[in-house]
Amino acid sequence: MSALYFGLQIAGLQCKALKIAPNVLMSEESLIRLENGGVIAFEGYGDENGLPVIFCHGWPSSRTMARLTDKAARDLGIRIISPDRPGISGSSLQPNRKLLDWPALVQRLVDSLDIGEFRVLAVSGGAPYAYATARAMPNRVRAIAIVSGAIPIVDLPGREGLLPLYCWMLALYRTRPQLLRKLFYVARPILSLQLPVRLRPLLLKLLMLRPCDEDSLRDSAAFEAVFESQRRAWHGSAEGVMADAQIYAQTWGFRIEEVRVPVRLWHGTQDRAFSVHLAEEVARQLPSCQAHFVDGAGHYSLPIRHMREILEDLISV
DSSP: OOOOOOOOHHOOOOOOOOOETTTESSSSSEEEEESSEEEEEEEEEEOTTSEEEEOOTTTTTOOOGGGGGHHHHHHHHHEEEOOTTSSSSSOOOTTOOOOHHHHHHHHHHHHHTTOOOOEEEGGGGGGGHHHHHHHHHHHHHHHEEEEEEEEEEESSSSTTOHHHHHHHHHHHHHHHHHHHHHHHHHHHHHHOOOOOGGGHHHHHHHHHHHHHHHHTTTTTTHHIIIIIIHHHTTOOOOOHHHHHHHHSSSSSSSSSOOOOOEEEEEEEESSBBBHHHHHHHHHOOOOSSEEETTTOOOTTTHHHHHHHHHHHHOOOO
């Protein structure tokens, strides 16, 4: 497997600030300043005065993945707040971070924006972060929506139902971690480049996607929301993308049964990254879950084609 192909598979592809509050800098990229001197970068989408929803981006991805929500959120009166995770794009690296470190950053974000109760929307690799937030802040999180969500990989007895690339990366992480680290560093300069429009069809072919996913990503706006956000993920550092990846190879630090807020779980029957059977098992473990298994939908086509109904369902809770 060449470094280029590895990179394409795992990833696809300053701020002129105006101070408006003690800890918030607003512009195209808004920043929350942290007590340790670092920052969390975020962007807003949808209706600025709407119901607040925190967006948890996938992996490797960044805050601009939330462009997928913009039109539907505007129509429905929803305010999407999408932060970069530490070390991703505009957010500062947080060495040795764990999944359980994330809720404190969300609390800092919503407190700085004077938000009380809120909902959470997570796509793919954002799922563990949504679960962790809901578990830690049950009095403020009204509900969460999990779309094409990652599952607790390390708890699986086998690797059936996972994208083969994930199995390969997990094996390298456990047996040859330094080689995996080198591959990330080799991939970064390639994946930081913007892909010419004429090469997009070639990329979609190389990724060997489900037909439903490939068809959905032929839409220019959807392609840019997915792949531009992946390219931006590498702007921070290869170390940040690796730190984000390591979260999935570690135990979450809690049992999924501990998430007691309402969960709306959306999963496509054609999802190749995490099979629908794995999602069904997660749904059975959650105390308060309403699951939607969408026939014929894939990992990408589900959030691209069904975002309006996903958001409508989320704010109905």
